[in-house]
Amino acid sequence: MSCVNVKKMLAAALLTSLCFVLGGCKGSMELNEIHIVHSVALDEGKNGGVRVTAEIAKLSTGGQQPKGMQENTFYLTSEASSLFEAARLMRAKSDRTLLWGHTTAIIFSADLARGGIEKQIEDIRRLRQFRNSTLLYVMEGKAYESLKVSMPNVSISSQALRGLSEGGESTALTQQTSLIEVYEEIVNHYKDISIPSIEIVNDQVDRKLHLLQTKGLFAFKQNRLVGFMRSQETKGYLRASGEMDGSTESLACGAQKALTFENIKNRAKLKPNVDPQLHTDIKIEIYADLNLTSLQCDNITISPAVIARWEQELNANIAKDVERYMAFSQKHKVDLIGIGEMIHRKKPAVWRKLKGKWAENYAEASYSIHVYTRVDHTNFTM
Amino acid sequence: MNTLDDHKTLLTSNASENKRLLLESMQATDDLIMVHSSIDEGQSVTVCYLAGMTDTQRLDKLLMLYKQDKQLLPAFQLEANVYTVEDAADALASGMSVLLFDDAGSGLVIDTIDVQLRNVEEPASEAIVKGPRSGFTESLQNNLALVRYHFPSSRLKAEFCKVGHLTKTNVTVLSVGGLTNPEILREVHRRIEEIPAAAILESNYIEEWITDNRGTMFPLIESTERPDRVIGALLDGRIAILVQGTPFALILPFVFLQAFQVSEDYAWNYYIGSVMRLIRLLSGMIGMLLPAFYVATVTFHHELVPTTLLQSIASAKEPVPFPAVVESFMMMIAFEIMREAGIRMPKQVGQAVSIVGALILGQAAVEAGIVSPIMVIVAALTGICTFTLPPTAINYVIRILQFGMTLFASLLGYVGIMVGIIMLLTYLASLRSFGIPYLGPLAPFHLDELTDVIVRRSHPNNNLRPNLFRAIERRRFRSKS
Numbered sequence: 036m037s038c039v040n041v042k043k044m045l046a047a048a049l050l051t052s053l054c055f056v057l058g059g060c061k062g063s064m065e066l067n068e069i070h071i072v073h074s075v076a077l078d079e080g081k082n083g084g085v086r087v088t089a090e091i092a093k094l095s096t097g098g099q100q101p102k103g104m105q106e107n108t109f110y111l112t113s114e115a116s117s118l119f120e121a122a123r124l125m126r127a128k129s130d131r132t133l134l135w136g137h138t139t140a141i142i143f144s145a146d147l148a149r150g151g152i153e154k155q156i157e158d159i160r161r162l163r164q165f166r167n168s169t170l171l172y173v174m175e176g177k178a179y180e181s182l183k184v185s186m187p188n189v190s191i192s193s194q195a196l197r198g199l200s201e202g203g204e205s206t207a208l209t210q211q212t213s214l215i216e217v218y219e220e221i222v223n224h225y226k227d228i229s230i231p232s233i234e235i236v237n238d239q240v241d242r243k244l245h246l247l248q249t250k251g252l253f254a255f256k257q258n259r260l261v262g263f264m265r266s267q268e269t270k271g272y273l274r275a276s277g278e279m280d281g282s283t284e285s286l287a288c289g290a291q292k293a294l295t296f297e298n299i300k301n302r303a304k305l306k307p308n309v310d311p312q313l314h315t316d317i318k319i320e321i322y323a324d325l326n327l328t329s330l331q332c333d334n335i336t337i338s339p340a341v342i343a344r345w346e347q348e349l350n351a352n353i354a355k356d357v358e359r360y361m362a363f364s365q366k367h368k369v370d371l372i373g374i375g376e377m378i379h380r381k382k383p384a385v386w387r388k389l390k391g392k393w394a395e396n397y398a399e400a401s402y403s404i405h406v407y408t409r410v411d412h413t414n415f416t417m
Numbered sequence: 418m419n420t421l422d423d424h425k426t427l428l429t430s431n432a433s434e435n436k437r438l439l440l441e442s443m444q445a446t447d448d449l450i451m452v453h454s455s456i457d458e459g460q461s462v463t464v465c466y467l468a469g470m471t472d473t474q475r476l477d478k479l480l481m482l483y484k485q486d487k488q489l490l491p492a493f494q495l496e497a498n499v500y501t502v503e504d505a506a507d508a509l510a511s512g513m514s515v516l517l518f519d520d521a522g523s524g525l526v527i528d529t530i531d532v533q534l535r536n537v538e539e540p541a542s543e544a545i546v547k548g549p550r551s552g553f554t555e556s557l558q559n560n561l562a563l564v565r566y567h568f569p570s571s572r573l574k575a576e577f578c579k580v581g582h583l584t585k586t587n588v589t590v591l592s593v594g595g596l597t598n599p600e601i602l603r604e605v606h607r608r609i610e611e612i613p614a615a616a617i618l619e620s621n622y623i624e625e626w627i628t629d630n631r632g633t634m635f636p637l638i639e640s641t642e643r644p645d646r647v648i649g650a651l652l653d654g655r656i657a658i659l660v661q662g663t664p665f666a667l668i669l670p671f672v673f674l675q676a677f678q679v680s681e682d683y684a685w686n687y688y689i690g691s692v693m694r695l696i697r698l699l700s701g702m703i704g705m706l707l708p709a710f711y712v713a714t715v716t717f718h719h720e721l722v723p724t725t726l727l728q729s730i731a732s733a734k735e736p737v738p739f740p741a742v743v744e745s746f747m748m749m750i751a752f753e754i755m756r757e758a759g760i761r762m763p764k765q766v767g768q769a770v771s772i773v774g775a776l777i778l779g780q781a782a783v784e785a786g787i788v789s790p791i792m793v794i795v796a797a798l799t800g801i802c803t804f805t806l807p808p809t810a811i812n813y814v815i816r817i818l819q820f821g822m823t824l825f826a827s828l829l830g831y832v833g834i835m836v837g838i839i840m841l842l843t844y845l846a847s848l849r850s851f852g853i854p855y856l857g858p859l860a861p862f863h864l865d866e867l868t869d870v871i872v873r874r875s876h877p878n879n880n881l882r883p884n885l886f887r888a889i890e891r892r893r894f895r896s897k898s
Contacts, residue, residue: 040632051836062830063716065740066731073724092728094735136720137727164720193724 067094069134073108073193076178077155078144080114080121085147085155087121088112088179089133090192108191110182118158135164139193141171141214142233144178148253148260156218156258167215170200172233173253173260184235184245192247199249200231207270207282207298209249221258226373228255229272232263254369256394262367264360271360274321274353276372277303284325286348288332295329296349299411307374307400309385315400317374319361321353323406327413342410350406357404368394425501432463432519435502439465439517442506449509456484465505465524466514472531476514479527499524507585537563540642540664542808548684553642553664557587560659560666563644564591568651572596578609586617587661593651598887601851605656605669620660620667627669629849634817636810637850639668639675646680654888670850670886672857674870676811677701682873691872698871700802705815707802708749709826709834711795712741717830729791736786742827744788748796749819751778756800857885 074090093107111128115121125133141159143152159165174181186195203209209231220228229252238244252264252272264272273279279301286294304320327345335341364371375393379386389396426442428435436451443449448468455461466476499505505515505524512530517523537559540552549567553560561575572594579585588609592602608627617623624638625631641647642664647657650668658667677697682690714722715730722730737744755774762770779797782788799819806812818841825833848855858866866883868874882888 047840051840063827064719066715066719066727066734067737069719069731071719071724071727071731094728094732134719137724139724166720 064132064134068131070129070131071137072133072135073137073191074140074142074182074196075135075138076142076144076174076182077118077147078178079147079150080116082116083150084114084116085118085121086112086114086179087118087125088182089125090182091129091133092191108182110179112179118155119161122162135162136166138165138169140196141165141169142178142181142196143171143173143230145173145175145253145260147178148173148230148255151258152217152255152260153221153258156214156221159214160218165214167213169214170196171212171214171217171230172196172200172249173230174233175263176235181233181235181247184247186247195247196233199233199247203231203249205281207273207279208251208266209269210252210273210278224257225376227257227369227371229253229264229371230255254364254367254371256367256369261369262363264363267356268360268363271356271358272364272371274301274323275303275305275319275357275360277301283328284349284352286345286352288335292331292333293329294327294332294345296325296345296410297328298323298325300324305372305374305377307378307381309378309382309389313385313389313396315374315378315389315396317400317402319357319402319404321357321404321406321408323349323353323408324411325349325408326411330413337413342413345410346408349408349410353406353408354404357406361402361404365398365400368398370394370397374400425503427501428499428505428517428522428524430520430522432461432517435517435519436463438502439505439509439515442502443509454480456480461519463517463519464514465509465517466529467509467512470512470530470532471514472529475531476527476529479529499526511585511587534559535664543641543643543646543679545679545681545684548681549643549645551644553644553659553666555662555664557589557659557661560644560664561589561591564647564651564657564659567644568648573651576606578606580609580612580623581614581617583615584617588617588623589659591647591651591657591659593654596652596654596888596890597656598654598889601670601887602656604851605658609658617660619663620658620665623658623660624667629851633848634810634814635673635845635848635855636676636814637669637671637848637855639671639809640665641668642666643680649680649683652893653882654886654890670853672850672853672885673811673845673848673855674859676809677806678870679807683876687873687875694872697805700805701811701815704799704802704806705818706822706834707795707799708745708819709822709837710831711792712745712823713826713830713834715741716827730789733789733791737789738786739788740827741792742823744792745795745823745827746820748778748788748792749799749823752796752800753816853885853887858883 070091072089072091076088076090078086078088080086089111090108091111093109111125111133113121113125113128115124122133122135143155147155159169172181182192184192186192200209200211203211210229212230217228217230220226231249232251232253234248234250235245236248238246250266250269252269253260254262254264270279270282273282279298282298284296284298286296288294300323302322304322306318306320308316308318310316370393375386375389375397378389426438429438432453439451440449446467450464450466450468452464453461454464464476464480466473499508499515500523505517505526508515508526512532514527514529516525516527518525534556535554537551537554539550543552551563553563565573570593574592574594576590576592578588578590580588590602590605590609605627609623612623612626614622614626620640624636624640628637630637639650647666647668651657656669658669660667677694679697682694685693715734719727734741739747751774755770755778758770758774759767779793783790783793803812803816806815822834822837825837827833829836842856846854846856846860854861857863858870863884865881866885869879869883880893882891882893884891
């Protein structure tokens with residue numbers, strides 16, 4: 036090998052070694068030097084601080100087969116003036132470095148959220164390790180209590196929390212909300228935030244058994260919690276925002292008997308209009324496709340006329356849900372759908388006049404709801 | 418004693434003197450038989466041959482025939498008459514019989530070689546499912562015949578030469594007239610002629626002398642024991658070198674991506690051939706990078722693993738006292754030892770080695786908490802992936818590179834792997850095989866040629882030979898007008 040080649044190779048080796056030295060080889064962490072944090076609960080601390088509770092999985096060493104997400108958990112709590120500080124202080128109670136990157140869910144206590152969540156979201160973003168897809172929840176009462184509820188077949192709460200939020204796709208009683216979605220809205224101000232609610236309920240059969248339940252959404256005015264949308268308002272909101280995937284609708288047909296429909300498709304068209312007096316009128320059009328899935332009524336013959344009647348009744352029911360949502364949002368002056376942004380994009384000149392008083396303007400806006408349902412299939416019911 | 422300029426001694430007309438000189442030249446070896454025989458009135462001959470290498474019955478028969486018809490024997494001679502003691506000795510050493518005519522000062526070389534060699538068998542190292550199954554043997558004549566049998570063309574050209582001043586190994590350079598680039602062929606001959614080695618015992622001896630870069634561990638010349646692979650290469654405008662005494666032929670020039678090709682690709686439908694080729698490429702990458710990715714992921718990039726999987730990996734790794742990189746190195750070294758043992762062990766105990774290896778190193782090591790189960794999976798998958806590659810030297814290189822990549826990964830995570838890959842690609846791009854870029858047709862990039870390298874084209878669509886090897890005739894066939 037020639038002298039020049041040797042020099043080149045030595046130079047390459049030197050450069051590579053420098054890379055390693057300057058890059059810092061100490062960024063590595065062995066898996067048995069870390070604790071994996073699965074869920075985080077944030078509660079109000081003393082003197083305006085924040086109390087952080089982390090749910091950490093225990094790792095069982097016995098046996099050859101790893102248990103995956105069926106391990107037991109333990110909790111660490113620390114309190115400080117900021118979330119960042121509390122997270123760092125928690126290390127003092129932990130024998131290993133905490134890995135926050137696998138946090139599946141963050142639960143805010145409603146009391147903390149009423150004071151505003153912007154600081155906490157900002158701190159979480161600055162911690163960098165958290166994934167954008169981390170789910171957010173709000174809970175009335177102490178948030179850390181939700182982590183200690185043992186769900187059937189799931190020993191790590193984060194698994195339950197992820198599964199529960201996914202259920203919203205078929206029930207329309209909640210909506211999966213991620214960290215990045217909330218952060219975007221806090222930064223962009225396109226619309227107000229809604230975060231799903233989590234609550235602890237007793238099992239209907241075994242009253243001693245506590246379960247987690249996600250039903251309804253908490254509405255935020257900018258970053259402060261201002262109200263809670265119950266099931267009907269939540270459904271109305273999801274329909275009007277066009278974010279509904281599946282749900283059920285029922286029509287009564289006699290004493291304690293009902294027709295049940297499965298919503299298979301939902302599309303919403305919103306047309307906000309601002310007149311010269313800066314009065315806003317919102318036209319909400321809902322297009323929903325449903326299938327008949329349960330028929331408890333006696334002596335019913337399905338015909339086009341009957342289906343048309345059902346469609347009219349469904350139109351009225353859905354309109355009622357949307358109306359309840361609109362009433363809620365106007366009462367709390369929260370624009371969760373982003374109607375203001377629609378006006379902004381369509382008529383920027385008008386928006387400039389409206390921007391400063393949009394909350395009041397929205398609260399006084401008139402609206403009309405037009406629902407067009409279509410019963411697609413009756414599933415061969417005669 | 419008459420000597421020539423190149424220090425050779427001329428045969429004399431004295432039979433006894435010739436015998437003495439020949440015996441001296443052959444180091445008075447005990448297996449040299451020299452029999453004095455009179456074959457005609459007034460003419461006697463000394464029949465010289467090496468015991469054990471000569472078909473004596475044939476020799477007797479030839480001598481009898483010669484007695485009857487003097488014109489017959491020259492028909493059996495392999496080479497021209499020999500006039501020097503050294504040439505006669507070389508002929509004897511290579512298994513010929515030499516007839517030293519008294520009073521003539523010359524000898525006649527007869528091909529009476531009789532050495533028991535292996536029959537044509539399926540190549541053990543390049544097994545296939547579909548396609549020709551014959552493989553080269555240790556006999557150069559047989560190997561050449563195999564090539565000629567599968568490629569019966571008048572354009573196939575074989576050029577003989579001898580290499581190694583002690584072994585005088587017969588070497589045959591194969592090319593296709595009007596197809597192979599003459600410049601590359603000339604360069605091959607030049608490099609072979611300049612080999613100063615004493616002995617050529619295997620084709621790698623030649624490879625190491627004629628390669629473009631003697632400092633690299635990457636093979637710049639392909640090696641195969643399949644005649645169909647040699648013929649495929651010749652038809653691409655490449656050159657093959659057959660070496661006496663080894664079933665491995667050399668093919669050159671050779672580019673990196675050809676290490677992932679097998680001749681069987683062309684025996685299957687081109688979709689199947691293409692998919693298998695892609696799988697081999699993927700396997701090559703997995704084989705080189707999987708341990709590195711594992712180490713980088715579990716030491717630097719925990720966030721990239723799905724939570725459930727990380728939880729499982731962490732549980733499994735909890736009792737293991739070693740860092741992931743040490744664990745990884747232990748398993749990789751253990752696997753290499755097992756593989757080497759599997760090759761060297763007699764077939765009867767080979768199975769025992771694999772069972773013991775699998776049980777001891779797999780289950781027992783996991784139960785003892787020395788390695789984690791996931792590491793066993795990584796090592797096993799890595800090993801299996803390297804088995805998919807044809808057994809060229811690249812297979813070994815990839816296994817060696819595993820260690821380097823894993824080391825880089827343990828130092829800088831994925832960034833380290835990227836550093837390793839960039840360094841590797843830069844190095845590969847700097848290599849040449851008889852002037853041909855080693856990374857071609859990837860760098861320099863030629864999309865049309867890549868379609869028969871990364872995947873494979875159907876035979877009707879494979880009209881153009883790769884430009885990479887600078888074949889004179891680019892078209893394989895004339896399309897129907």
